Amino acid sequence: MLKDTTAVVTGASSGIGAAVAQALAAEGADVALLARRRDRLSELADIINARDGGRARPYETDVTDAHAVRDAISAAADDGDGIDILINNAGSGTWGPAVTADLDDWHTTVEVNLNGVLNTTHAALPHLTRAAAVGERGVADLVTISSIAGRKVPGALSNVYAATKHAVGAFTEALRQELADQHVRAGLVEPGLVVTELTTSGHDHAPDATNPTGYGLLQPMDIASAVVFMVTRPRHVALNEMLVRPTEQTI
Numbered sequence: 717m718l719k720d721t722t723a724v725v726t727g728a729s730s731g732i733g734a735a736v737a738q739a740l741a742a743e744g745a746d747v748a749l750l751a752r753r754r755d756r757l758s759e760l761a762d763i764i765n766a767r768d769g770g771r772a773r774p775y776e777t778d779v780t781d782a783h784a785v786r787d788a789i790s791a792a793a794d795d796g797d798g799i800d801i802l803i804n805n806a807g808s809g810t811w812g813p814a815v816t817a818d819l820d821d822w823h824t825t826v827e828v829n830l831n832g833v834l835n836t837t838h839a840a841l842p843h844l845t846r847a848a849a850v851g852e853r854g855v856a857d858l859v860t861i862s863s864i865a866g867r868k869v870p871g872a873l874s875n876v877y878a879a880t881k882h883a884v885g886a887f888t889e890a891l892r893q894e895l896a897d898q899h900v901r902a903g904l905v906e907p908g909l910v911v912t913e914l915t916t917s918g919h920d921h922a923p924d925a926t927n928p929t930g931y932g933l934l935q936p937m938d939i940a941s942a943v944v945f946m947v948t949r950p951r952h953v954a955l956n957e958m959l960v961r962p963t964e965q966t967i
């Protein structure tokens with residue numbers, strides 16, 4: 717369904733981003749893979765390019781570096797004949813009591829989760845509006861991976877992480893209102909607990925996905941399926957927000 721489209725996926729080197737890139741390519745989209753770990757991006761590009769579907773290219777990029785992001789998005793647009801879909805997925809986090817927090821950790825979380833989204837969105841918007849205006853699909857898609865922590869504060873220790881996810885939610889809603897008549901669909905996907913490096917690397921106070929019980933937690937491909945569903949709706953349908961929890965998650 718996404719043949720002849722180009723999608724940019726940030727944070728494609730692991731977890732949800734890697735799954736989203738594979739799922740979009742399986743639908744026929746060419747995918748530009750952005751993240752800092754070049755080796756991981758190249759491995760993923762090889763996997764995608766060995767399969768049927770869209771082609772993948774790695775673009776080593778730190779989303780906190782606005783100039784690097786602009787260069788990568790511009791290169792991806794040149795290589796792919798424009799950009800039809802942007803997936804703002806790159807993210808990191810710090811969790812813990814505010815009174816003992818390292819201020820640099822807070823700033824890093826804001827830099828990646830909020831300013832990273834601003835950097836990629838700002839660079840991609842001219843390409844998305846153009847694709848919506850002249851592309852065969854008649855729409856373009858801007859999807860940001862937020863979190864359940866962008867809908868409500870799941871606990872005191874999620875202070876800055878929740879603040880960044882609420883912020884991208886507000887930003888996305890403003891974009892939705894601005895871009896609706898230009899046929900750029902702005903959407904949020906808000907995962908509950910997903911088994912990824914973020915939740916299994918033992919970060920202090922981070923949501924912990926190392927001991928799933930019962931039905932188990934979400935896997936990255938569960939979120940990728942939601943993203944694919946969102947961007948493959950008919951052009952008169954904008955699915956603006958999807959909250960996806962594990963069946964047994966109560967928070």
Ligand SMILES: NC(=O)c1ccc[n+]([C@@H]2O[C@H](COP(=O)([O-])OP(=O)(O)OC[C@H]3O[C@@H](n4cnc5c(N)ncnc54)[C@H](OP(=O)(O)O)[C@@H]3O)[C@@H](O)[C@H]2O)c1
Nearest residue numbers: 727729730731732751752753778779806807863910912914
């Ligand atoms: N896992 C969950 O339970 C969960 C729940 C709700 C929301 N989310 C959100 O889902 C998104 C993906 O997270 P994940 O769970 O898949 O974690 P992950 O496996 O740790 O992936 C994070 C990705 O972000 C990239 N990234 C981090 N800092 C970056 C930077 N400065 N520049 C470019 N890329 C950067 C990482 O790539 P490099 O290190 O190679 O740069 C990596 O590809 C995040 O926005 C996260 O907040 C996750």
